[in-house]
Amino acid sequence: MSDDMHAVASRPELPEKSATLDVTRRFRDLRSVQWRINLGVLPSSPSASTDELRRVTADSRRRYARMRRRLLIDPHTSKDGSNMPDLAMDNPLSQNPESSWGRFFRNAELEKMVDQDLLRLYPEDGSYFQTPGCQGMLRRILLLWCLRHPQYGYRQGMHELLAPLIYVLQVDINRLCKVRELYEEHFTDKFDELSVHESDLTYNFDYKRFSNAMDIPSNSNENARKATSLSDLDTEVQQIVLLSDPYGAESELGIVLSEKFMEHDAFSMFEALMSGVNGSVAMADFFSHLPADGTNNSSPPVIEVSTALYHLLSLVDSPLHSHLNELGVEPQYFCLRWLRVLFGREFKLLDLLVIWDEIFSEDNSKIELRDAESFAIFGSARGAFIATMAVSMILYLRPSLLGAEIATSALQRLLNFPQNVDLKRLIQKAKSLQVLALNAASTLSMAPSLSGELDHRKPNVRGHSMSSDSLSPKSPLSLVPDSYWEEKWRVLHKEEEELSRSGSEKRVPIPTKKRGWTEKIRAGLARTESDPSPVQSTNVRKGPRATVRRSLLEDLSRQLGSDEGIEDVIPQDTCSNENTSSEDNSWVSSDTPDAEKSSALNDDSENYTSGESPLPVSDVPVESSAIMALDDNCIDKVEKDVKDQKPLLGKLQWLWKFGRGYPSEETADKGGETTEAPKSTDPEGSQNIETEPSVFDEIHEPCPTSKGDGQDLNMMGTFKNLGQSMLEHIQVIETAFQFQQERGHAGPLESFSKNVLVGKGQVTAVAALKELRKISNLLSEM
């Protein structure tokens, strides 16, 4: 371990900020001093003399010692020193919260928690952090900080923030020892060997005093006479000497690099880091679940910062952002750990020190945010850098993240950050992003996720990969609020009534509507590879479908009557039904009832049961011709395209999945709710989700290579139609269930539907699972 410490002094070459004496680089090789300056423990003005540094050091140490004496109590010594303590209060079993014993026990509990974490801190053999001395220091510092800040308590991770601070202090002290050995004469007052020229004892002594009191640059004249004068030494060594002179300002307490006061210094650094010292970024905020003061949001700071991070990512690399969103990878899953320990768990200790160098060298003063709604993390250069560092880390993992199919694998990648990374590149990238972040900070707003989706439509969406195209279906859909579907429901309901009344009159508009919708959805949802051919194929299908619809309406009762007929139709139906219905069923999960019904009727169909099959049953009493028409279409389609659909299903599924993205999660939830309403069971829910992919399968199926232009307008209309059709299906299913429940049905029909629905619940579930598996397979193929 000591070898590591000696090696720490060298850092990778980083672009120098400026040629002038930068305050952030003044003590480049003495990390502990440098960090203390950056964190605000020591005065940061470039002109601060050694004396000033020493004085501030001494002050902070005194404060710590005072506090330590006060807070680490020994219950045996009574508080006020009186000889007759109030035993009723001060006995060990006292319930009184103010008794010293009560405090003692509370401290003991806190200590237990801290110890749990300390045991696991860098537990490898020979680790410096596991030595009893270091552990004792860590324990005391953490205990005192938590006692000082009871509103935070002790949270896991605080010890990891503290550990590198102690480490750099130890490193510098080791360095001091080395320098001490080499330049012994500057550290000790040696009066035995005097050079011939200086025979005056006092003169020699005065010289020492002088050199200690001087600033580093102004060391010239007085030293000229000494053979090995202070100015001849390296600047670094000079600094070390001056900072560690026991006769300087504040004498021993002021020795900036002192082993005796390591605990004190570490505490000051830790406190400064946690509280932010009038800056913008306070690490303690990341540990609290209360919203930070002064912000007008209601989420914990970590969540807020994670959102900011994702926001930034969406600006920089929209495809990756949307991909992560679609997988459901919330930023706080991995950001919590990254932020709370400032990337301490992602990098080796030595790498971490470099990163922290960069973080701390950023200015932490508050920047005025133009927009009050902006993310607070961008309110300082340091905050922005932390955020951009995280973003650059995410970008580093870009290839593997994009290839992740499920949230778990993406999270695994993010949480197991590779050990050997090119730090320089990461940091440079972060710095370049920082500029962007700071500039954009004022214009960014903490919009809810809904409008966040709007970002995708900003001009700086980079069409990197095929996924970019899949974004386009996402954005218009995301603009659709929940109330939209409710409207559609009402609209559809009215339509249905009209349909039932008017019979075939409405059939025409609906098929045409559907046709138009299918075209549009194809156009919108297709990937770059897909052409208009899906549209064409749809049109082809639509034609016969419309005609079939009309005829089927008349034949409906016949179909319903013959179970066998229906069942024959259904296996074929499943494909087309599914496809058709899936076509019609858009993102709204209302499809579930449909799916459930169809699957219920369809035993062996490897596909999804469309909701059409039971429709005839319910339709007879309900007489919703629209649905019947749909049924007809499904049946018709099935006969035509059963086999063709399979190969293309995969592509469609893939696109469907991409297109679903964020809103689909919401819709899925909604779907779950709607399915609950008609007392649908779980299989229905899963079926519903399956139906949706199948919809898209169908869409893509005819022409996987069709070109998807994704016209927004078209898509809007498309989705409207989709929603309407889905609502139709919901209604149908609902009525079907009602009938099943109320038994207000013709006997055979009722029993048929009932048997079908109840008996095939399992089948539905199985089919749904199969479908999901297929989807994932297809995705993996992609």
Add this chain to the structure above:
Amino acid sequence: MVLVLALGDLHIPHRAADLPAKFKSMLVPGKIQHIICTGNLCIKEVRDYLRTLCPDLHVTQGEYDEDTRYPETKTLTIGQFKLGICHGHQVMPWGDLDSLAMLQRQLDVDILVTGHTHQFTAYKHEGGVVINPGSATGAHSSVTYDVNPSFVLMDIDGLRVVVYVYELIDGEVKVDKIDFKKSTAPPSH
């Protein structure tokens, strides 16, 4: 900082129903490291309750204990101190200091904890301490009149032990403290 609870002569259920409520509210698990019980619990349930306060429980045989498998005497070492436990009905005359001192020498302990008299006493005797925690429930005794519920908590810290006595007098918990420092010389007697 080891906290040792010493109590005994509860006589539950024969002579008392339960510990006084005020005592019970004070005795919470987690604070006490050892419990020493002189005996006469009397039933298993009392022992289970004491075990919930602290898993390290030492009981000696009292004449009314239902469970007959407890030892007559017991010694244990806590920190720098050797403790001895005995119920005390075996030592005649009951409660006599000299006789108890004999037992202390016999067991070779620094602190001897006995009971049976239902009366709290604490003597510093010949470099050791003889403690009687009294009856924790205030159960009736043929030897003592006006029994007050009491128990003892010892805080052993290095060579020093602080004995806190908790007594329930007129419905109020009174606490008293006795300091005892062990001489570093090994006990020769």
